[in-house]
Amino acid sequence: MVTAPSYTHELQVAQLAVQRATILTKRVFHEKAKGTVDKNDKSPVTIGDFGAQALIIAALKHNFPEDAIVAEEEAAQLKEDANLRDTIWNLVKDTKLDDEEAEKTLGGAIKSVDSMLELIDLGNSPGGSKGRIWTIDPIDGTKGFLRGGQYAVCLGLMVDGEVRVGVLGCPNLPVDDSARLTADIGSNATDEGRGVLFSAVEYKGANSRPLTTGGLSPDSKHIGMRPIEDLTKATFCESVEAGHSAHDDQAVISQKLGITEPSVRMDSQAKYGSIARGAGDIYLRLPVKATYQEKIWDHAAGDLIVRESGGQVTDIHGKRLDFSIGRTLANNKGVVAAPLPVHERVLKVVQEVLKI
Numbered sequence: 001m002v003t004a005p006s007y008t009h010e011l012q013v014a015q016l017a018v019q020r021a022t023i024l025t026k027r028v029f030h031e032k033a034k035g036t037v038d039k040n041d042k043s044p045v046t047i048g049d050f051g052a053q054a055l056i057i058a059a060l061k062h063n064f065p066e067d068a069i070v071a072e073e074e075a076a077q078l079k080e081d082a083n084l085r086d087t088i089w090n091l092v093k094d095t096k097l098d099d100e101e102a103e104k105t106l107g108g109a110i111k112s113v114d115s116m117l118e119l120i121d122l123g124n125s126p127g128g129s130k131g132r133i134w135t136i137d138p139i140d141g142t143k144g145f146l147r148g149g150q151y152a153v154c155l156g157l158m159v160d161g162e163v164r165v166g167v168l169g170c171p172n173l174p175v176d177d178s179a180r181l182t183a184d185i186g187s188n189a190t191d192e193g194r195g196v197l198f199s200a201v202e203y204k205g206a207n208s209r210p211l212t213t214g215g216l217s218p219d220s221k222h223i224g225m226r227p228i229e230d231l232t233k234a235t236f237c238e239s240v241e242a243g244h245s246a247h248d249d250q251a252v253i254s255q256k257l258g259i260t261e262p263s264v265r266m267d268s269q270a271k272y273g274s275i276a277r278g279a280g281d282i283y284l285r286l287p288v289k290a291t292y293q294e295k296i297w298d299h300a301a302g303d304l305i306v307r308e309s310g311g312q313v314t315d316i317h318g319k320r321l322d323f324s325i326g327r328t329l330a331n332n333k334g335v336v337a338a339p340l341p342v343h344e345r346v347l348k349v350v351q352e353v354l355k356i
């Protein structure tokens with residue numbers, strides 16, 4: 001019998017790296033150091049995005065120097081803007097885990113501002129179907145982050161085009177796995193009782209544990225989707241931004257499925273984590289613009305965490321998400337994520353409504 005690799009070291013490093021990055025993002029938010037700059041695509045990019053990406057890549061390079069990395073941000077802008085670069089460096093240079101062993105595992109602090117810029121740009125791999133490739137979204141749901149709503153620090157490891165390890169740090173989700181999603185989840189940012197680290201390894205199931213500022217919390221639990229036969233009792237979640245997923249189509253689908261609760265809108269892959277632990281049930285992301293290609297860093301970790309929790313994740317055509325063809329999911333359109341026993345029913349209604 002061939003046993004599946006356990007990816008023990010990869011999982012440990014990934015969780016610690018994400019946990020350390022969330023310390024930085026929370027500092028940025030609380031110290032009101034938020035500076036927003038426009039990238040070419042006009043999405044907000046903050047100090048937090050660059051800082052978190054540098055810290056995660058430093059940890060990956062220390063432990064897995066040969067691995068390729070596909071990350072969302074690039075340092076070009078920082079090279080031209082000394083103020084922005086120095087603000088980020090001041091945060092990055094002394095953000096560390098409050099645990100010596102854990103810091104040692106991650107390789108300790110970044111040595112200089114120049115190495116920080118180099119590290120950020122190591123995330124420029126084109127991706128693909130061969131070998132080991134990490135994918136990073138240093139802050140997913142940038143708008144949620146800025147608003148004090150949901151965001152996630154996301155890290156996935158793909159080997160030969162399949163996601164094998166996925167980690168999501170969600171500082172503003174309740175620690176309590178049994179807390180059902182509420183309508184204010186997208187905007188409510190009290191620190192009390194919040195902060196969760198989701199993880200999954202292929203064939204090994206998914207877990208959640210409280211985010212800490214030191215080593216990994218020993219309080220790790222298996223998570224699973226809510227067994228749901230009666231879809232009228234389902235909770236579905238969707239993006240906050242109407243430009244990111246088609247709210248009107250999603251409302252019609254929800255109605256056709258007999259869902260009575262209004263949708264829960266929240267930013268980021270916190271949607272995947274939330275349905276994986278049964279706080280919600282269904283995540284719909286139907287395309288608004290036919291030409292938009294979803295990015296692998298927006299889905300890799302969440303896709304594995306949901307599938308390892310007893311869910312299915314496909315696009316609107318019923319195809320599994322294909323992470324093997326580069327930086328985008330060019331072979332897929334949209335996302336339909338639901339518990340495995342009901343996924344086909346949900347997909348059928350999606351296709352009826354979209355007339356595909």
Ligand SMILES: Nc1ncnc2c1ncn2[C@@H]1O[C@H](COP(=O)(O)OS(=O)(=O)O)[C@@H](OP(=O)(O)O)[C@H]1O
Pocket residue numbers: 043072137139140141142143144238239240241243244245266267268269288289292295298
């Ligand atoms: N047009 C379009 N369609 C679909 N998706 C898009 C689009 N434009 C951007 N993005 C990506 O959406 C990421 C955030 O997705 P969310 O589901 O969290 O949406 S939202 O927060 O409600 O905006 C967001 O991730 P971050 O940039 O990491 O925040 C983008 O990568």
Ligand SMILES: [Mg+2]
Pocket residue numbers: 043044072142
């Ligand atoms: Mg972005």
Ligand SMILES: [Mg+2]
Pocket residue numbers: 137139140141297298
């Ligand atoms: Mg994103």
Ligand SMILES: [Mg+2]
Pocket residue numbers: 049072137138139140141142
């Ligand atoms: Mg991002």
